[in-house]
């Protein structure tokens with residue numbers, strides 16, 4: 001039948017949630033998050049289980065791991081996956097929804113939270129298809145006795161904390177000729193009148209006014225609902241357009257990427273670069289503002305990457321530029337959009353570049369949701385620990401030198417603050433707490449990460465997230481490193497000295513292949529202009545917050561960007577590259593500085609500088625002129641007095 005789960009996307013989510021006649025519960029997930037994949041069957045089962053409730057409350061999913069959705073996930077403030085949000089019916093303005101507050105994510109708990117949420121609606125905003133879920137009084141029930149009615153009336157008698165009555169009410173909202181109500185088991189005489197001896201029970205009043213207790217084999221929701229749905233004359237009614245929210249299923253992408261042959265004994269730069277691209281443009285981009293511990297972690301991560309990433313020149317230069325820019329910024333919080341502008345090279349600084357393609361090679365999965373980013377993140381951090389061990393001096397003068405744990409600690413903080421998979425982050429934190437402090441040398445840091453990665457491999461072997469083409473095994477396998485494996489009294493053991501040697505080779509620059517990497521492409525002038533205009537517009541139009549502060553921060557950022565740009569351009573001029581000089585001039589002529597709301601062109605600014613230099617020169621000349629004159633004057637009069 002029709003899919004009860006609404007697959008939402010950037011183009012459909014707002015339309016679905018705004019002014020909807022039904023409430024929504026949406027799971028924001030990431031296709032690269034193992035726990036989300038493991039949870040998918042539960043979520044789908046839930047959608048099937050409450051399919052009959054869809055005119056009152058609907059179930060949706062949105063994949064934040066898809067690049068086209070990351071802007072949307074940022075708007076909804078989604079940092080971790082999976083995140084569950086409730087959205088009330090008939091919301092008139094954009095809202096980020098209410099976080100799910102259940103004790104666990106079991107199907108039954110989520111279903112009960114959905115009922116609580118429906119009951120939290122005001123009378124006016126309650127979905128029209130949802131009847132009252134509050135209990136009726138015993139007198140109301142008694143008043144129905146012996147009265148003819150156009151429909152059956154079922155009364156589910158239950159205890160106060162039972163959800164069965166409410167679940168049965170919702171199960172039958174799409175059925176006609178029956179009304180379901182719930183009553184509580186407080187009043188003894190009322191229970192006696194109905195003949196109820198245990199709860200939950202169901203008392204059924206027929207349209208002719210007769211009534212009686214229904215005998216159920218088991219007092220379960222499914223038994224009650226199924227019995228009531230099968231009563232003669234009770235049938236599913238066609239829903240009115242007002243009751244049925246529009247279907248918003250997004251079209252699934254049918255693009256199939258061709259398989260790329262690769263050598264598993266090699267490291268592919270395409271994986272590392274695609275990982276960096278995803279990290280900067282997708283994972284981190286869900287954070288609107290970086291401040292405090294998050295900003296510190298980000299700065300440190302950029303620093304170690306700039307110093308240790310054994311990448312192509314344009315990528316390393318991008319990381320270095322970002323690092324310099326972050327160091328030069330006097331702000332204690334930075335809007336991530338500003339960082340993205342630099343990553344996307346909005347300033348058109350020549351020679352810096354980071355691919356925008358997620359082109360996995362050694363990290364490709366046999367299905368699109370398998371492997372990919374998490375695989376590349378492991379590889380990135382292994383590479384950084386190995387590079388730190390091979391050339392610790394690279395970190396000199398960064399404030400991070402001399403600490404063999406530094407890459408691991410930054411990885412720990414990165415995973416804690418930014419890694420979308422929360423459950424993975426918790427597991428990693430437990431391992432770090434246990435033994436990261438004992439790491440004393442750069443080599444031990446390499447081995448610590450190798451060992452912990454194998455612990456994760458062991459835990460996930462046979463898991464739903466395992467790619468059948470890439471089983472989770474203890475790594476490196478004997479075919480990759482025979483010397484790493486030994487046997488002691490018939491038991492397998494690792495030769496750690498060999499493992500270290502293997503790691504240092506596997507994650508070294510010499511073992512990197514550049515096949516499948518994207519070459520630098522220049523994006524058009526118009527794109528630059530449009531993007532900057534859009535950024536300005538966004539910053540100024542953002543609702544809430546202090547507009548002046550935003551403008552001020554923007555100025556500081558621009559100022560800093562410009563300084564950095566000028567510095568870089570200065571270097572190019574020294575290099576004597578005519579083309580770059582011209583592009584610098586061209587670039588400069590398009591920049592302007594906003595001060596007190598007035599836009600000064602670079603011609604204005606240049607005039608100021610020229611006038612400033614000229615007046616300084618004039619003052620200096622005057623100063624020397626009078627000094628020489630006064631000296632002469634002193635000499636003349638001193639001599640005469642002697």
Ligand SMILES: Cc1cc2nc3c(=O)[nH]c(=O)nc-3n(C[C@H](O)[C@H](O)[C@H](O)COP(=O)(O)OP(=O)(O)OC[C@H]3O[C@@H](n4cnc5c(N)ncnc54)[C@H](O)[C@@H]3O)c2cc1C
Pocket residue numbers: 033034035362363370371372374375376377378379382415423424425427428449450451452453454456457460463465466467470471474475476
């Ligand atoms: C910090 C972290 C914690 C995670 N925790 C979880 C979790 O709790 N639950 C979950 O479902 N997913 C978790 N993941 C994701 C999971 O570990 C895998 O990344 C994902 O399942 C993809 O697996 P893969 O087959 O690509 O191999 P990965 O485990 O991602 O490994 C990538 C590559 O690294 C190399 N490699 C493998 N083992 C080692 C090793 N010991 N040392 C050095 N290199 C090695 C191999 O070339 C391998 O192909 C975590 C990811 C990270 C980065």
